[in-house]
Amino acid sequence: MSRSYSDAIASLNSLQSNFAIVDAIRRSGRTMNEQAIPEMIEWCRKIGYQPSDFNRLNAIHIAGTKGKGSTSAFISSVLTKFLGTTSQTDGKPLSKIGLYTSPHLRFVRERIQINGQPLSEEQFAQYFFETWDRLESAALDGGVDPKAPGAKPVYFRFLTLMAFHTYMSEGVDAAVIECGIGGAYDSTNVIQKPAVTGITSLGIDHVGVLGATLPEIAWHKAGIIKKGSNCYTTSSQLPEAKAVLDKVSSELGSELVYVDVDARIASGDIQLGLEADFQKINASLALAIARDWLTKQGYTDMTHSEDKLIQGLRDVRWSGRCETRHEHNLTWYIDGGHTLESIKLAGQWYASVHQRSQNRYLIFNQQTRDAQALARALHDTLATTLHDSHPFSHVVFCTNTTSKQAGFKPDLVSVNTNASHVEALKVQKELAETWKAIDAKADVSVVRTIEEAVELVRQQTKEGSPVTAFVTGSLHLVGGFLEVVEGEKSG
Template identity: 45%
Template sequence: MSTRTYRDAVEHLNSLQSNAATLEAVKVSGGRSSEFAIPEMIEYLERVGYTPQQLNALNVIHITGTKGKGSTSAFVDSILRHAKPGWKIGLYTSPHLVAVRERIRINGVPISETEFTKYFFEVWDKLASSPGKVPTTPPMPGYFRFITLMAFHVFWECKVDVTILEVGVGGTYDSTNIVPKPIVTGITALGIDHVHVLGKTITDIAWQKGGIFKEDVPAFTVEQPVDAMKMLESRAAELKANSLTVVSEGPDVSEVKLGLAGMHQKQNAGLAVALARSFLQSRSEDFTKGSLLPDSFKDGLVGARWPGRCQTVLDPKRTGLTWYLDGAHTIESLMCCMQWFVSPEVGISPSEGANTKFLIFNCTSGRSGEAFLRQVLETTHVQLIKHGGDRDSPFFDHVIFCANVTYADGHFKGDLTTRAIDPTDLVELKTQQALASAWLTLSPAFPPSQVHVLPSVEHAVKLVEQLRSKGRGASQVLVTGSLHLVGGVVEVAGLSEVAI
């Protein structure tokens, strides 16, 4: 054990990743590996030394949705830390930006490399030394399943008072959905983007998400499309949820200057308030007296931080350079991203003409890059009309499409390693070339010489450095389309200390 390092842990964990072919097979199946998904997860849990019933003691707030579930989880975490400063609060989210240990936080802080290594190998060794009961169950779980098991182990060992548990994908068959009785469940906005990717209807998606409802457990959601809401109501009745409450942001939340930027965060904040209030009431805490929104809740909303989501970062080393980071990877989230960036408070300013604007963009293969870029351009146009910006010339000076590979030598940072990219796509930069072609088709007035296709994040950052040295004034760089891309930029540009 003494010779095992954090790097060793990350390498072991990366060995559990699925390759591009496997992920494509899962996608074709609609995200349902099979009816064996939950039984297999329970088997792994028991091999680690726990029963599902023991997880109830973690006092879980379970959150899913197609967009906003990470931000909502961050709001709940911040609210509870401000409302109950003496508590130990666990937060489990995905994906991470720079370091995998970001996924498991206690009192808002990622567990340390030393802690990650310790708990990782405790789980790894138990799984490696215990034979499986069912021959068809793989000996070791996949990447996300393993991290989920590890999170349960960490929170149990650290004796947390509450666990905020974000679903990975879906709900019904998700690895997190083995807690028999959470304290409260919540579903954020259900968009149609993932529906298009999986070839499913909004009703299918609502069925999946509603799978986190549990008998006699209160459930909350936000306003949803009509068909989605009908399915959620049906699932709530089927699974005997205590109640299903539709939450609006309310004037008390609307008046708070949230710690997370973007108008869409009001809805997430409203849901977070309802979840936190319900949890505290289950603990006989009365937060309804006096103000509709207690000061501790307001402080939590103001103090919430969630890296890589509509985040503004002043470069600590490069004077006059500001990074705007948003891991938006759906059509709807990209619209929210551009509404945030193309605004007087962010990308439109009196000195606009003197600023050099860059867009660094990538999306995973299989997603509709052309549709994504159309959303970027259309929302930019609408925002410029709304705010009186210059519509006669391109909004961005340079557009960079780069692969998510971290370094120029073709290697990934250990925590950012991914096997989900088709090797052929990576070598030939098919996705990035297609994005460049789509951009020029959608924006024919844009100078082709200012569209750049690059093989790594490091190439992109270096190009920004080179091009900004030729210009005058400040430089603004929007990085979006992929959380993995955002994490790579944070790593390569040396932004971790100020961004994470």
């Protein structure tokens, strides 16, 4: 009997670490596992690969705190403009570009893309169960129950294995691989000989596993640097981060290249497919990395290559990041922000593009212990940027639950949050009290689902006056929002 995409998602969700496990790890203060890479190598072996096999992927490996997903998307978009071009090195035409990113917004298959498109449901199910079945066979061969805990890797590791298997099976010419967390011990770091690496802007994030200081975090990110491969990073890195990156690259014999914002991008002569000033450095970094890869593979000594590079930056699409959508007299502004720095950048982008209206809504959630600090940071950023301590007339806090009737779509199920807190709306009520304390003029609401938050905003449009709404915070919220509005179109 054939197994479907739905079957694959149900099986994949069984690999999620539940809240109790995640919380215990966080409370223990345990850092990232130094055995993570040996363990990942063993998982690769169980599905039939050695790390050296992945050298065929000509990988572009990207780490960083902010902008690694956008940078990866820019690189993928640029390289796809060269599809069909014949290499002057080996005479082969460029035919397939892989892109592996996380998290997904609406569909898990968004994480594994080829030529800018997510795997189809049929492709995802095929490669998922090929990976799954190989792991089950390896467990049986070792005398282990394939259903037992530990017989398969956890969620992200499994998807990384599956992505590598997919790209090997599809024979991609390049694989743009975004790290999950960190770099040195990230499961993607089984790549031994990347064609080129990149490290985006660094900041404080995931302190429970990466450390609480910028040098500690920089060390983890620098773990993707490899001998013989150039590494590109932003010239705006702070001195303490630069010191670590310089040291690691020097020790390994990798040339570290600092990248400034491209003058044409800075001036606006090159229009980007992603809005926001902070995307300019991501695009510039992507341009330098793509040029390096194309040059080494023999694809740039041709007419119109510069035009293709620029077109790739213009045509990039990265849903839910610095995105504007219009509905009648309602304008949605959508961007995620899960760290203090990223929520400030999201706020600055919103301040630079939004249309002032009497009815200004915020839909926000962040289901973490930092939620209140992020809400305050967003308010303070907008108050400073807009010179207005009352940036929103209405503020809506909701959970990441998608809809009233169906709850979570299977692709969006998450079991690593505190279910009792979600049920009691604990975080949302605390956020509401926090916002009331910093902006007493705002009309603050708490609702259970994203669907209800969207309905609340749309209700205001019936009054006839223009409405603007900023959806930000958790990327799970952004993904659920997109599922609500896109699901209406396909439903």
